[in-house]
Amino acid sequence: MSADPRQTGGPAGPAGRGPRGPGWIPTWPATVGLLITLAGAIGFAVSFVRDASTQWLGGFLAAALLGIGLALAYWGRDLAGDEVISGPYPVPHEDAESRAALGDALDQSVQVITRRHFLTKMLVFAGGVFALSQVVLLGALGPRPKNSLRTTSWRAGSRIVTFDGAPVTRDTLAAGTFLVAFPEGHTDSADSQITLLRIGGDPQFKTLAGRESWSPEGYVAYSRVCTHAGCPVAQYEDQAKVLVCPCHQSTFDLMNGAQPVAGPAGRPLPQLPLAIDAQGNLTAQSDFTLPIGPGFWNEG
């Protein structure tokens, strides 16, 4: 039900042909567009066959698309005539009478079911329980965490090695540098990675209560998994003796039990208790005493 179209603007005739009246609109933009498309399409095909670079391939393809897009857009905007039409919006039936009629019709249709109260209740109940029971399928997706978030691969006596398996001995590190280290045999264990430093001999280093035996000969090890969101705390700043996480810039003070001093972390990096065995290799006394990494509900 649309009104008769009325034309606006000047004589819109077959644009570009015949005498140029006051409303004459040129067609060359559309022609140019289509010529660009031709060139682009051929160029694209040739570039592909000759294994040209992404820039040539994509450049030609883009030109082909832009050309035909320009042609059609210009056609629709300028060449198709300034036709403006008006028509009615669909009027919604909002009166009370028709709403009541709809309500009655719905009521009537479901009467067959709702008339039988007991059966309806049973249907709803059984259907609901059935739907809920399907939730258990989620359990197939993955295991419960159990203790996995609270333990790592460190055990009492685990020898400490670098990423290529080389054991770390008492002579490995000097001050001013650090190592990324793992338990022997677990150099790809994400939750066991530690930062190993030799800062325990520094007079500024604060030994926390109960950790007196954890830093033999100045070696100190902290978990490398950030307690904020789990990224490896990869930035080491030697002047300030801090470890900084590159993800959200949580900053941990190595002289004070890796307490967070800046950034969004809330808990310190757990410290790994170290020992040196008879052969001079660095080992762990035990696993971390606190869960590593980001916090979770039942951590305690």
Place this chain on the structure above:
Amino acid sequence: MSEHRLKKSLGRAFGAAPSPARRAARWLDRNLGGSSILREELRHIFPDSWAFFLGEIALYCFIVLVVTGIFLALFFHASQAIVVYHGSYHPLAGVPMSDAYSSVLDLSWNVRAGLLIRQVHHWAALVFVAALIIHLMRMFFTGAYRRPRRINWLIGLSLLLLVGFNGLMGYSLPDDLLSGTGLRIAFSITESIPFIGPTMASVLFGGEFPTTGIIARIYPVHIFLLPAAIAGLLGAHLGLLWLQRHTEFPGPGRDDRTMVGSPMVPQYALRTTGYFLLLAGVLTAFGALLQINPVWLYGPFRATDATTSAQPDWYMGWLEGAVRMFPGWDIQIGGFLLPAIFWPAVVLPGLIFTPLFLWPWLDWLAMRDNRFVNVLQFPSQRPGRMAVGAGFFTFLTVLLVGGGDDVFAKAFGWSLPVLLRTLQVLVIVLPPLVAALTYAIARRRSVRWLVS
């Protein structure tokens, strides 16, 4: 003109010999029926305004994504099985990596047009979400969510959520260092939820991070589940738009009962098809000339590696900024811990999207206006709404800037701690300031010329 051609054109003019269009119409009617409806819909009216193209940007980006995505899906291996790379990119020769990452390297370096299609796909995704947000803003500021379009507003918001989530899945598929770090953070955010968090994270990921099945799990979600949901909702969105007709700005001859615009055929159809091709051309040009997501430089994801200047794609930047700016206020309740990251990463998105979903009803509570409307409002006609919207989007913008704070600090030579502190102050102070300013300005001037 030859006699034959003269006869044909005369015949067509007098209806004796059918033109190709008439023949097509006759075939359709005989095999489908409903030619009267089709005739009406040929003249379906589309009101004209540049602002009404924003939804089309989103729609056409979706089409580009599906087309390029099909190409990519033919080459991608959604497997984390370890392979040793020996392809054309020599700086990674001999490096063990997942099959997924290796297949993306092959796509980028060995498959002809592979890198082009990959880049077009990624650029289209960035523009898609941006268009959705601008489209949402247009709806919001012009009152297009009012009756009878409340349900369409809900559908649109759901589309935004699904698209954003699908984008996150998409850029995580290559299993590179940058996106794998994002997955680590996603795991941490999930496990921070009270009671169910650790279980939920372990179930969704298939174990403690990092798992060897997460890419294979994301893949069907990204290429099938979410696109199907998006296509379905999009169909409903466009169907409602078709049935209810598009809203229009106030103007001569226009009111709630009368719409004015261009007919679908030929003007609108030509313009929108042309626009689609122009959009595809712009995206292709970007994909050809501007490098995006060079995963070969990032390296394969390893849980021991980390990089600075690490951000998610831009549309997750507000979440990243919130996570960076929120202090480490862990809450210990007896033997239980509520990690600080729960508030900016789980609660805040809820606080952002819930009022958005409820907005049509919040609007009704404020204005007590229940009428069915088809005519839009200019933003300054509702200074209160404009102020609230301006403040809200300012808040999101400050968060967005915060998400990239280390990159801005490095690029402009600023001190990062100073920048962070500034943003933490701005995120509290700037939104109400902007809202008040907007209210004052909107009360005075009409910005109708901007959106006519």
Place this chain on the structure above:
Amino acid sequence: MVSLWLVQRGRGCRRVSAAATAARLGLCAASVLILAAALSPAVASASSSPAPSASASPSAVATPIATLTAAPIAVQAPVAPAGPGADIFAANCSGCHGAVGQGGVVAPSLPYRPPPLAPAGFASLVAPMVRQGGIQMPSFARQLTDAQIQQVAQYVSQQIAAPVARSANASDGGQIFRLYCAGCHSTTGRGGAMARGRNAPDISQYPAAEALAAMILGRGDMPVFAGHALDVRQQTSVALYVDVLVHAPSPGGAGLGYLGPVPEGAVGAGALLILIFIAVWLAWKSRKAVP
């Protein structure tokens, strides 16, 4: 004979012609004197260094670095008749780097030999450093012609370098880089903001050999990556990877600063603006249409 012992420690013998052996013996005598002079103060102050031949690790032919300043490195004396490169080296480089590249207080040692399989070889690292200069090293572009720079680069990489780095390659370097370096310098080497207000620099703007110096000596906030943190082969590998980043390939087009999703998002906004501009153009004529 000390030098011969140093040469064969942990590496096995190398078959050489009689003439070369004679030349080597002759040069050994000279190098012994020089090495003794250079090593004595370092030996006096050095803490214990483990015997590397006993090391089980395939990569750790140890270069004991006891302190940060003096770096006594086992170096191989030049094995072939010295060419023009040697003269250039003696005139321009030995003052800081030592007569046989053993390093000194201000300059790192040059104990690297190009890996035979690497296409570019270590000469590709040396030449830019000599030409452009590094942070503490002056540029020699005005004193030396390009040909001379190539000659001295050849000399350093073939005559002075130690075979210990023979198996260095860029992809091993990349793995180490992403483990130890990317956290501060980013995977693309463009640097990043550090939490205390200073920024880790963009390492792609220096010759890659500068990375070697930084690893051995440390720089500002940057810790030392030497000794057992990274051995000689690993350091060379990292430097070769840094060279890849310096000439980072960008087959996809303009690199947008190699800073990741932030500039990409900003540029994506540009695409949106272009599309909005097109929409304004498209709707321009009909915006004030009257039925």
